[in-house]
Amino acid sequence: MSSSSGQEQGAAAALAVTAESPVRGVSVTGNIRRLFSHVRVENLAAGLSGGVVSTMVLHPLDLVKVRFAVSDGLELRPKYRGIWHCMKSIWQQEGLRGLYQGVTPNVWGAGASWGLYFFFYNAIKAYVKEGRQTELSPTEHLVSAAQAGAMTLCLTNPIWVTKTRLILQYNSDPSQKLYRGMLDALVKIYRQEGVAGLYRGFVPGLFGTSHGALQFMAYEELKRDYNKYRNLHSDAKLNPLEYITMAALSKIFAVATTYPYQVIRARLQDQHTSYTGAADVIRRTWRNEGPLGFYKGMVPNLIRVTPACCITFLTYEKVSGFLLDQHK
Numbered sequence: 001m002s003s004s005s006g007q008e009q010g011a012a013a014a015l016a017v018t019a020e021s022p023v024r025g026v027s028v029t030g031n032i033r034r035l036f037s038h039v040r041v042e043n044l045a046a047g048l049s050g051g052v053v054s055t056m057v058l059h060p061l062d063l064v065k066v067r068f069a070v071s072d073g074l075e076l077r078p079k080y081r082g083i084w085h086c087m088k089s090i091w092q093q094e095g096l097r098g099l100y101q102g103v104t105p106n107v108w109g110a111g112a113s114w115g116l117y118f119f120f121y122n123a124i125k126a127y128v129k130e131g132r133q134t135e136l137s138p139t140e141h142l143v144s145a146a147q148a149g150a151m152t153l154c155l156t157n158p159i160w161v162t163k164t165r166l167i168l169q170y171n172s173d174p175s176q177k178l179y180r181g182m183l184d185a186l187v188k189i190y191r192q193e194g195v196a197g198l199y200r201g202f203v204p205g206l207f208g209t210s211h212g213a214l215q216f217m218a219y220e221e222l223k224r225d226y227n228k229y230r231n232l233h234s235d236a237k238l239n240p241l242e243y244i245t246m247a248a249l250s251k252i253f254a255v256a257t258t259y260p261y262q263v264i265r266a267r268l269q270d271q272h273t274s275y276t277g278a279a280d281v282i283r284r285t286w287r288n289e290g291p292l293g294f295y296k297g298m299v300p301n302l303i304r305v306t307p308a309c310c311i312t313f314l315t316y317e318k319v320s321g322f323l324l325d326q327h328k
Contacts, residue, residue, distance in 0.1 A: 038130075043119050053311055059106055059107075083300045102166035116151070145212055145213035145216035168270055201269045214250075247313035259298050
């Protein structure tokens with residue numbers, strides 16, 4: 001089998017994980033069964049570990065990012081002059097607890113999302129590569145990561161809605177807050193807004209899977225090219241600094257490419273303003289704030305997500321390497 005034909009078949013297989021496959025000629029059930037034959041609990045555990053560790057360390061910066069993202073000039077929200085002013089204001093008004101507002105769903109969400117993402121992504125990669133000797137192409141990495149992201153979002157979107165709602169409770173008096181915690185928020189959102197409320201921001205979130213797809217594609221290609229440069233196997237282990245460098249570069253690339261969708265998604269999930277949909281958010285943001293409105297909060301986001309990504313990927317690589325070595 002040539003490299004080009006192998007890549008074409010791999011891409012077709014990736015796109016047909018949940019559909020009839022003209023390449024292999026097997027049923028939906030057969031595709032799903034073969035896909036899940038490649039799942040590894042080690043990938044789930046390692047991804048979960050990375051997500052939890054990075055979230056606990058860097059949650060305050062995530063809170064600042066979300067508050068900047070929804071800051072559209074309305075009087076009902078606090079106004080912040082910069083990252084330091086925002087963190088200082090929250091500290092003075094609400095203390096350490098204020099900086100960790102919404103941390104519970106963030107830990108659950110990040111842990112579940114990273115765990116499921118690595119879980120699905122590695123299974124899809126193994127499925128696509130089944131029976132092939134050639135490496136996956138950049139397109140195949142992109143498609144595999146996008147599919148893993150969509151599957152993960154279907155399971156975790158309610159957690160992210162809850163996190164956003166908790167982060168956007170500005171009142172320092174607990175008795176004046178609408179939600180007492182993660183479970184209370186989930187129950188109230190479901191009772192007041194139904195399932196649709198728990199899946200606010202889902203459509204831009206699906207577009208956001210392009211972020212993870214671009215990041216994973218860049219990460220995989222950087223690792224492979226670097227190992228080729230060192231004349232090593234493409235899956236050869238790197239040292240911690242090398243993993244951190246690859247993770248940082250891939251994250252910066254993905255953020256710079258896809259950030260506006262995060263602003264749109266956060267505004268759709270915000271309980272203080274009503275939008276009819278993503279198109280309404282785009283139209284009003286453009287009219288009131290111009291193109292820069294779609295990049296609000298990107299600086300604190302970059303400051304947060306770059307080290308968070310480095311911590312997550314390094315933790316994942318080390319934990320998965322340890323668990324897989326123990327399994328052998």
